[in-house]
Amino acid sequence: MINAINVTKKFDDFTALDNVNLSVQTGSIFGLVGSNGAGKSTLMRVMSGVYSADGGTVTIDGEDITNRPGVRRNLIYVPDDLYFLPGSSMDRMAKLCESTRARFDRELYASLAEQFEADRKKPIHAMSKGMKRQAALILALASRPDILLIDETFDGLDVIKRHHMREIMVDAVAERGLTVIMATHSMHEVDDMCDAIAMLHKGHINVQSDIQEVTAALVKVQIAFPQAFDEDAVRFDGANIVSFRCDGTVATVVYENDRDLVEHELKAKHPVLMNLLPLSLEEVFIYKCQ
Amino acid sequence: MKDFFRNYVKPQPSKALFLEGMRQLKLPGIVYAAVMALTVLLVNMDIGRGSEYVRHYMMDISVDFAFESVVAIAVLSGFFLFGATLYLSHFLRSGKSRDFYGAAPYSFGTVWLNFAGAVYAWNLIGIAAGHLMHTVFMMFRDPKTIGLCLQAFAGNAAFSLTLFGIMTLSVTLTGRILNALATMAGLAALPSTVWAAFHSTMINFYSFFGFVRQPSGGHCPDPIAYLMEACNFMRTVYSYRDVPPLFEILCSGSAIVYDVVMGLLYLAAAVLFASVRTGDTAGKPFVNKPAHLLALLAVTLSVCCWIASQSGILGRHLVYTLSGQDVYAYGAAGLVLLCAFTVFVWLCELLFTFRLKTSVLALKYLPVPIAAAMVITGIGYLADSAEFTTKINPDQVVSFTLPYNASLDDHLAIFRMADSYGRTVTEDARFTDREVIQYAAEWINQYVEDWQENPRQFYHQKVMGDYSSMRDSYQEYDDGQIGASSQINIRLNLKNGGSITRTVLFDQPHRDQLEKAITGDKTFMQSFLAMPYAAKLNIGMEWVGMTEDDVTAIYKSFVEEYNAMDDAQKLNFLKQELYADYNESLDNEAHLPTVSESDTTEETSDPNQKRRRTVLVSQSYRKGDYIIDQCDIIPGNSLQSPSFYLDIYGYAERHLYQSGYSFSQIFQIDPQRFPKTHALVVKRANDRLPAVLDAIEDHAAKMNYLDVGAAYHGADTFTDLDFYYRTNHMTEEWVDESHEYWEEGNWDDDGNYVEYEIETVKVDSNAIVRRLLDDAKATGNTVDFSKPYCILYIRANDRNRSVSGQFFVQTELRYQPVE
Numbered sequence A: 001m002i003n004a005i006n007v008t009k010k011f012d013d014f015t016a017l018d019n020v021n022l023s024v025q026t027g028s029i030f031g032l033v034g035s036n037g038a039g040k041s042t043l044m045r046v047m048s049g050v051y052s053a054d055g056g057t058v059t060i061d062g063e064d065i066t067n068r069p070g071v072r073r074n075l076i077y078v079p080d081d082l083y084f085l086p087g088s089s090m091d092r093m094a095k096l097c098e099s100t101r102a103r104f105d106r107e108l109y110a111s112l113a114e115q116f117e118a119d120r121k122k123p124i125h126a127m128s129k130g131m132k133r134q135a136a137l138i139l140a141l142a143s144r145p146d147i148l149l150i151d152e153t154f155d156g157l158d159v160i161k162r163h164h165m166r167e168i169m170v171d172a173v174a175e176r177g178l179t180v181i182m183a184t185h186s187m188h189e190v191d192d193m194c195d196a197i198a199m200l201h202k203g204h205i206n207v208q209s210d211i212q213e214v215t216a217a218l219v220k221v222q223i224a225f226p227q228a229f230d231e232d233a234v235r236f237d238g239a240n241i242v243s244f245r246c247d248g249t250v251a252t253v254v255y256e257n258d259r260d261l262v263e264h265e266l267k268a269k270h271p272v273l274m275n276l277l278p279l280s281l282e283e284v285f286i287y288k289c290q
Numbered sequence B: 001m002k003d004f005f006r007n008y009v010k011p012q013p014s015k016a017l018f019l020e021g022m023r024q025l026k027l028p029g030i031v032y033a034a035v036m037a038l039t040v041l042l043v044n045m046d047i048g049r050g051s052e053y054v055r056h057y058m059m060d061i062s063v064d065f066a067f068e069s070v071v072a073i074a075v076l077s078g079f080f081l082f083g084a085t086l087y088l089s090h091f092l093r094s095g096k097s098r099d100f101y102g103a104a105p106y107s108f109g110t111v112w113l114n115f116a117g118a119v120y121a122w123n124l125i126g127i128a129a130g131h132l133m134h135t136v137f138m139m140f141r142d143p144k145t146i147g148l149c150l151q152a153f154a155g156n157a158a159f160s161l162t163l164f165g166i167m168t169l170s171v172t173l174t175g176r177i178l179n180a181l182a183t184m185a186g187l188a189a190l191p192s193t194v195w196a197a198f199h200s201t202m203i204n205f206y207s208f209f210g211f212v213r214q215p216s217g218g219h220c221p222d223p224i225a226y227l228m229e230a231c232n233f234m235r236t237v238y239s240y241r242d243v244p245p246l247f248e249i250l251c252s253g254s255a256i257v258y259d260v261v262m263g264l265l266y267l268a269a270a271v272l273f274a275s276v277r278t279g280d281t282a283g284k285p286f287v288n289k290p291a292h293l294l295a296l297l298a299v300t301l302s303v304c305c306w307i308a309s310q311s312g313i314l315g316r317h318l319v320y321t322l323s324g325q326d327v328y329a330y331g332a333a334g335l336v337l338l339c340a341f342t343v344f345v346w347l348c349e350l351l352f353t354f355r356l357k358t359s360v361l362a363l364k365y366l367p368v369p370i371a372a373a374m375v376i377t378g379i380g381y382l383a384d385s386a387e388f389t390t391k392i393n394p395d396q397v398v399s400f401t402l403p404y405n406a407s408l409d410d411h412l413a414i415f416r417m418a419d420s421y422g423r424t425v426t427e428d429a430r431f432t433d434r435e436v437i438q439y440a441a442e443w444i445n446q447y448v449e450d451w452q453e454n455p456r457q458f459y460h461q462k463v464m465g466d467y468s469s470m471r472d473s474y475q476e477y478d479d480g481q482i483g484a485s486s487q488i489n490i491r492l493n494l495k496n497g498g499s500i501t502r503t504v505l506f507d508q509p510h511r512d513q514l515e516k517a518i519t520g521d522k523t524f525m526q527s528f529l530a531m532p533y534a535a536k537l538n539i540g541m542e543w544v545g546m547t548e549d550d551v552t553a554i555y556k557s558f559v560e561e562y563n564a565m566d567d568a569q570k571l572n573f574l575k576q577e578l579y580a581d582y583n584e585s586l587d588n589e590a591h592l593p594t595v596s597e598s599d600t601t602e603e604t605s606d607p608n609q610k611r612r613r614t615v616l617v618s619q620s621y622r623k624g625d626y627i628i629d630q631c632d633i634i635p636g637n638s639l640q641s642p643s644f645y646l647d648i649y650g651y652a653e654r655h656l657y658q659s660g661y662s663f664s665q666i667f668q669i670d671p672q673r674f675p676k677t678h679a680l681v682v683k684r685a686n687d688r689l690p691a692v693l694d695a696i697e698d699h700a701a702k703m704n705y706l707d708v709g710a711a712y713h714g715a716d717t718f719t720d721l722d723f724y725y726r727t728n729h730m731t732e733e734w735v736d737e738s739h740e741y742w743e744e745g746n747w748d749d750d751g752n753y754v755e756y757e758i759e760t761v762k763v764d765s766n767a768i769v770r771r772l773l774d775d776a777k778a779t780g781n782t783v784d785f786s787k788p789y790c791i792l793y794i795r796a797n798d799r800n801r802s803v804s805g806q807f808f809v810q811t812e813l814r815y816q817p818v819e
Helices: A040-048 A090-100 A106-115 A129-142 A159-176 A187-193 A211-216 A259-267 A281-289 B015-024 B026-056 B062-088 B095-103 B108-141 B143-173 B177-199 B205-209 B222-231 B233-241 B243-251 B253-276 B289-310 B333-353 B356-365 B367-388 B410-414 B419-424 B434-453 B467-474 B508-519 B522-528 B548-563 B567-574 B607-611 B621-630 B650-659 B676-686 B688-698 B720-728 B730-734 B765-779
Strands: A002-011 A014-024 A029-034 A055-060 A075-078 A147-151 A179-183 A196-201 A204-210 A219-224 A241-247 A250-255 A273-277 B316-319 B327-329 B397-402 B429-431 B459-462 B486-494 B499-506 B745-747 B753-755 B789-797 B802-810
Touching: A002 A040, A014 A040, A014 A055, A014 A196, A014 A204, A029 A040, A029 A159, A029 A187, A040 A075, A040 A147, A040 A179, A040 B095, A075 A129, A075 B095, A090 A106, A090 A129, A090 B015, A106 A129, A106 A159, A129 A147, A129 A159, A159 A179, A159 A187, A179 A187, A187 A281, A196 A211, A196 A281, A204 A211, A204 A281, A211 A281, A219 A259, A241 A281, A259 A273, B015 B026, B015 B062, B015 B108, B026 B062, B026 B108, B062 B108, B062 B143, B095 B108, B108 B143, B108 B253, B143 B177, B143 B243, B143 B253, B397 B434, B434 B486
Parallel strands: A029 A179, A029 A196, A075 A147, A147 A179
Antiparallel strands: A002 A014, A002 A055, A196 A204, A219 A250, A219 A273, A241 A250, B316 B327, B316 B459, B397 B429, B397 B486, B486 B499, B745 B753, B789 B802
16 A cells, blocks of 8 residues: 655745645556646656655655665556657667566566567667657556556556556456556546546545546536526526536536436426536546646 | 765666676777877887987886876876767667666666676776786786786876866766866866865965975975875876876875775765766756756866966966965966856756757856855955964974975085985974074064065065976075075974964075084984984995905995094085086986086087986885896895995986986996096096006196096196186186097197007906005095095985985005916
8 A cells, every 4th residue: 555645845936736635555556647747747757756845755665765775675666758768779778677677577578578569689779759658658667566666557558558558457456456556637547447546636635536526526417408597597596517618508517526316306497408418537527627 | 965865876886787888888898908008008008119328327117107108108008098988878869869868667776887887897997908018018028017006007097086086076967078177177177176276375386286395384284285185186187297106196195095096986976976867957057056056166277277277378476485486476367266166067058958048047156155254264364364474383282393304405505414314304304402492483483574675575476387497596696605595494393282384585594504503403413413323225336256255244334433533523524525517426316417408519420318307216125126127236136135336426417417417327328428528537437447548647637536437636626617627628728629529639748749648457356445455444534635545435325314424535546467
């Protein structure tokens, strides 16, 4: 389990993270989403030990990682901007990983490289963006981490490779309890893979829950009345309207309320039409970050 | 402080990381080692080509060998260290690699410690490759230099450690390569800055980065100053021209120790700073604002001072006679310096931050370094002024010392005696006689009065860079006498344990007075004249084939004779210097003769002659061995074994040394290479001694001393001076200048031109020596100069001093051809 407790990070006068609390269960895939500049990468770096938090702590299985590099011996961080030794091939990077990671598995590395048809001898700088990311992910997985932090997980990978990589990750989670935290802009990925997510916005976490709960937190209703109406017409006691869009006599309203409550209250207003629409994670994110 | 160590993680050695660092530098490291070996090979081959010419003159180039490689290796090592350090420290500057290494289960300090170890390991491999190549070369050329090669390796390894320490600390403190470069320059110059600030604030910029003679100005203890000098990076480049001092500076024991200590300190600081660095600071200067400014101050003060010292624009005033060393003061030019300093500080701030706005804001801090410079200057000026204007009370003086300084030939200036003797005192000469002390105190006090009256008279306008020529001008050659206005250091040792050292101008009246006072110091003279000095003697250059018994017998007779003299006779004996040529022969200092820089003629076709200069080899007897070996001394007759040196042609050598060639060298010299002036000499030399002696006997009436062969005194009496000029002008008499070379004859009294019969005859040179010695014993010290006599020159050395002297030997030397 990895926890970020009241983590604050500042860069000069700018507060990148403000009392962020995050808890990721072992053997889960956690999605970290947020707008640009929300602080996802900063949080990833703090959790991986690259940055030191100005406030709060990060613990791995209860152990504080502050000034204790050994605690993160089984944590791998794959940033969005990848690092490779100049002129190196995958095999050379494998040696580097072997030097820095005690658990690096040569056989697993070879197997993964074969599965993804990766050219291990080819200079990495000559590879495409997707191939570079593929190489980084292979090296990361071959290190057999307990915790894998990935920033922009499948950026550049084609559909097939994404699918395959996803399968490998999920298998690792299921088989040996790998914990994955993925920072991404792709809600589709999060929806597909993640058990839980957190939404980061301007250094704060707006939402942190499992996927179902996140999507269930908002209720989207399409409602129509015989005459034109405004927001007040669909308001009720305790209503928390996140979004209201009206087009003549039909409106789409998003509530941050209990679904049953919304349904009950709106029925009482005798609309001509009322449909409870499913919300995608992307929509939840958009509404939360507005 | 607590905040500084907030992120501290103790660095740990890691085999895996170290090997990874070695792997990352594998290709550049191998290339470096190969380039190093190749470069050293080429350097040695180049010396080898020159050395054949040099060897022809039996000059010792062993030190040159070692020196050339040392410099080449040091320079290459510096380049490799620079590149490798920057390469492996990328995680301190680059966000990408920061992410990789930052997330690894190692602290930055641990990564840096092990990577730094890899950099230095490859550096050592490269240095070892270079020195191995050099050693192999020397094994074939001169096996006795193997010890020097090992010493050079140790010196380079230590020096590179200091360089490496500076580089690692610089990259650890800074965020960009340019910042790192500026910091490196500042750190390299920082020891000298600190030393200069405390030593003498009549801002001695020359010694700041250049030569520092043994400082004795009273502000800084000599050992510390010497150590500072040893580690002065800039001196490495600046002092390139001087061969032996640089070798000693880089590779002497104290230099090695100092470099290792400084290097480890720098590295420790670098690892410490890396241990408290976090990934946040990648690409940024790792200092807070006060530390940033402190670093800026140190860097700019150092570098700006260096720029000023190198600038020929700023007038530099030589202040002599007042301090234990030459000092240079800036008058109005100091203001220019401060202005330049100000601009430089601003530029450095711009470099550090790349932000114009911040740089402009940084101007508000400039009063700090300006004030610091003024305070430093002011304090020193006041201190120096106080010291320079304080008269000395002789009652407070315990003793008077003439500090030994090999490069200044101080004793030569004082003891107007046999030059070889004057030079052979290799330690401080200390006098306790009150008269001597009184004299020295009065001498200095006179200067104090002169200074108070008009300080400007002590200033000498000189543009930077003329130092070497200005230096030479002190040792003027005046009609064959020692320099009329020599400059020496004198030191008065006080009762309170302190000392006062001054550099004084040493003219004839002072010399006479001082010598008179010194020779009255019984204690000093007793030890000074004591004989025998030791069992270790020097080797005869020309007379090979002497047996151990011969050597012992000669030495014993010499000692007996000397010991039988009273002090006055001894002193007189030692003062029998007929030709005051300070550019002289082999002495305790092994002052090897070469062509002096000023002594070139248009006939000289060899460009090497113009560049060669006297190589002063210090009291390393290993080097003495090399010299002697180069001179074809018989094996085994080294300074470690009893032997004897006979230079029957002592005067000849001196004359020839004036031109830069020793008689012994002439034997093997191609006469084509020599100026016309000495053509006759060369020819005679090449024709071997017997033929010369023949010619001498035939024309004895017309010659006094020849500059080759045994010196015969003919019927005519000539003064030494006459002879000197005579031989120098021999071409006027003996050589038909219409010919390119010499005439092989001379005009007799009847106006007939008589050609010399030149033939090569084998001669028993040992017999000649024995004959001379027998005659010397028979003659005693009584010589009738109207009759043929010879000058027998004898020298005895031990590790600390040597003594030599000339015997006038009544003899009519005849050679006996060997059947």
